[in-house]
Amino acid sequence: MGRSQHDDPARAEREFSTALRAMERGDWSHAEKRLRRVAKAFPENAPVHFNLAVVLRQQNRHVAAVKQIQRMLDIDPTAYDGWLMLAENLVATGDVDAASNAVQRALTLQPDRFEAHLMLGQLSAEQLRWTDALMFFRNGLDKKPLDVNLTILLAQSLTALAQFDEALALLRGALDTQPNQVDLWLSTGEMLQHMGRIEEAVDIYRESLIQHPASGPLQLQLADCLSELQWPDEAKLLYEAVLQQTPGHPDALNNQALLAAAAGQNTQAESAFRALMVNHPDYGDPYRNLSVLKHFDSTADQDILAMRAALRRDHLSSPSRAALCFALGKALDDCGEYDEAFDYFRQANDERHKAVRFDIDRLARRFDDIEKHFDQTFFEDRARWGEVSRQPIFIIGLPRSGTTLLEQVLAAHPDVAAAGELRKITEISLWIAAHHSAGDPYPAGVSQLDAKTVKALAGRYLDELTQRVGEAKRVTDKMPMNFFHAGLIHLLFPEAAIIHCNRNPMDTALSIYCQHFPPGMDYAYRLEDIAAYYHRYVALMAHWRGVLGGALLEVDYEQLVSTPRETVGNLLESLGLVWSDACLAHHTQVGRVETLSLWQVRQPLNIRSIGRWRRYESQLQPLIEALGPSVAGT
Template sequence: MSEPAAAPPHRRAEPCLDGLPAAAVARLQAAARAIRDGDEHAARQALDAALGLAPEHPETLRLYGVLHLRRQRPAEAQAWLRRALARWPDYALAHSDLGTALQATGDGEAALASWRRACALAPDAPMPWFNLGRNLQQAGATAEAAEALQRAAALAPDLLPAQVLLGDALAHLGRLDEADARYRAALALHPACGDAWRGLANLKTRPLSADERTRLAGLLRRDDLAPPDRIALGFALGKACEDQGDYAAAFAALGEANAQQRRLAPWQAGAFHALVEAVRAADAALPEPADPALGREAIFIVGLPRSGSTLFEQILAAHPQVEGASELPDLPETLAEESRRRGQPFPQWLARASAADWLRLGKRYLERTARWRAQRPRHTDKLPENWLYAGLLRAMLPGARIVDARRDALEAGWSCYKQQFYRLPHFACALTDIAAYIRDYERAMDAWRAAGPARIRTQCYEALLADPEREIRALLDFCGLPFDPACLDFHRAERSVRTASAAQVRQPLRRDTARAERYGALLDPLRLGLGLPPLGG
């Protein structure tokens, strides 16, 4: 069996099969089809045969790596891809695949380096640019992500995900006209693209038209829609109906979309209540912190989604000392790392954590988030569900400040019901679950604030609307920040806003944000769950 013909470094993205026997080419093509179809046995047979015909050919090695990636074995994938690159160091497609394998094992910086290398080697290939842009967006580097995604979309105008993700990146940067155009370009390619309709609906300051409502209703009558598209179209139809003032139709559309979403992964309100109670019990026995100032760099903004947290972050991020980092996964992931290290699920190990353990975990969080303080000394972390850990931060990051974003519970709960959330199961798919979640959240946060008022501030959304300057001054004072007038003009701050409120916080404060009253007795299940009197008698 002969070695493959010698070749110069391969500065290309597509497979190079020059010099291979025809039989080996046929085996590689069969392997690629089997990988695409999810047939691991057939793929292995074809790749083994290709290796026998042309030992150590880089494309065979790369496809073995792709096979392991598809089967969620990223460490094995890396080994095969590195063997391929040892043979062809400038093989762009292998660098791109290696980036995916590195990302899957948590090595985000190395993954970005691999994608950048692939883009440099094959600048006319769209997929390396798409992979780079998608992952830069996830890492919060939105401006650079938009540039990469623009390259991908220009090189492959029919690459639907590139158009949608570019729309998302542009929306997060506040370039709303351009974002709108990209979502519509995606719909020109695929009129029932749920992600594109979701993007248009999330440009919340722009109403959907009567014509768009008609189009959405027509699409939902099709029987060939994939479930994710059907759900996203349902949420968009709900917004279109509300924009047109047809609240009964909006409630019906949102109810159906939420019911479909809930069937995918039902929320377990009882189990979540038990979790909250277990965390509260553990919080009562926390050790005194080893370093009371640890975490002063961090400002956590927590609470219900759709309660003003993005607005409060935008105000703080307008301050020259604060970097707005948006919704960071680092706090729950730091705790998950500790759960894996101990071999016990959260929160079972909390009672055995010492002051030294909490000091180590606090330093780990600060290490993970250090990049957000490269330009400014402090950063915000506004993942709403971090409220569950607000009590634990007393031991882990005692110097941090926690802003509890509060909005009228009925308005906030209804706004959650209207918003499509992608992490499932989610409490927002049923009005009764929303009420149960709000009760757990408010009871826990009220207790933790009472125990540590210097650490936790309840920031009322309606109070901010009523007297912006007074509330902004008080918020800055709580965070230990000197007043800066830029915080009053927060909507002018140039930054990436990676939430569903990206369009809203680009505008001055609006006082006409209440919507729940328009739905009347339709929201009585939520009212009853919140302890409010129903309207329907």
């Protein structure tokens, strides 16, 4: 018989080298076989146990990996990388506390290395301990100042703590020294998107593409921003560029289909969403988008069955799980299965709520500042500043209050064009913020504007309308969240109509709760938060009624759909427009719709959504209590 490995170190060394080569090419089972032979022959060899743990981790056998790395640490308790490897596998088994202890051991051994600080920051962030995460990421970046990952994670922690300016300054500073890092450009753009500064994000992405003209991720983000800003033609070209580089890219295909849906190309959009559901069953967005696009009549619908099957899949991401639950909630609501529908809506909102941070106190301060600066004296001192133009018609209100429907009704009039949800007023408010150095930049900065500047800002807005719809006599801007900026709008256009859409608070709140929104709607995923937001919104609208007078028109959703001729007629008269029968047949000529109301606004005016909340009355008790009986109407 030949000698055993116990007597042949050279042979064991060859086995170890063969295992390492197998690891390099990803042949984990072969590597494990070789390493176990060596470990049996040399059980006190720490590197063998370490590499065996790596192999087991790569096969998602984390419990076994923990045992191997613990054997390695028994042999060499001073192994810094061993403690980090132990922590990584403990996290995978769900033992976060033990993982934190393991990283702390590594930090004690080598406090000047950055990896332990990085991992402790990541563990803190996963537990939403953002202050701790901030400290660890700062310490890590002190050890390795140019580390891109640490920079991005530190910026994300600052964002979670609402320290937006510091986060943005950190990323911009990193870009100045490392413009070759695509991830820094992406993170800076995404940060601006999260802050609602979409126009600045577009500028960042355009600049980044000068540095990295073939970057698919940067092209995709720019396309998404342009789509949100309602520049669909350029967005479409960018999605096509992404798909040329990466055929079948799911995000590009999904967002391209959304452009088709917005243009009313439903058949094309539905086909694209269904193809994505087949080819990417773990990707939740196509299911949700399809559910918004169609009406369901039966729980046996093949699309509903596909949604249920997808939700049963293992390893779904939280965003995909939320999207699928929103999709099923909407589909089952269509079918009249209200209890099951609400259960899915609750699951969807619970998933979304994990990822947001709603601060009612911060919101209240913002509302208070707006009311403080846009008071009666402010407008008396600036009477008839801006542009004396009635061309723009501003439609404001809470999301899901009927703004899209009213826009389409008015846009059916031969003298009215629809510009959609423009961000130009928000862009102007951000310009004011950027050009005001003292105190709170907006709304306080508005009081420092002179008449010439106000007129120039109004001119910028009118130029945007011309660029989008040409020389239309009247143009609607139905950005609902402009209710924040009604005072600024009145300053810019003292003769323009601002139409406020009212809807039953219970129906509005339920409709908000049943939707997935883009960033910025952090209050939308908890009934009590929706109620808190609603109370502040009602107070602000009462303030606007007091200071804007006849410039603020009111339209009740319930009256619009139940007595449309009278309601629309009165509104047209207030706008100085003659009656047009086309307004009552808006559904026959709907243009682009970029909102969640894709299906509804292409139907004739109807009262089906009035009192919808009563189907869910038992589940909405927390909302009723938070609103109060007098507001809820119960």
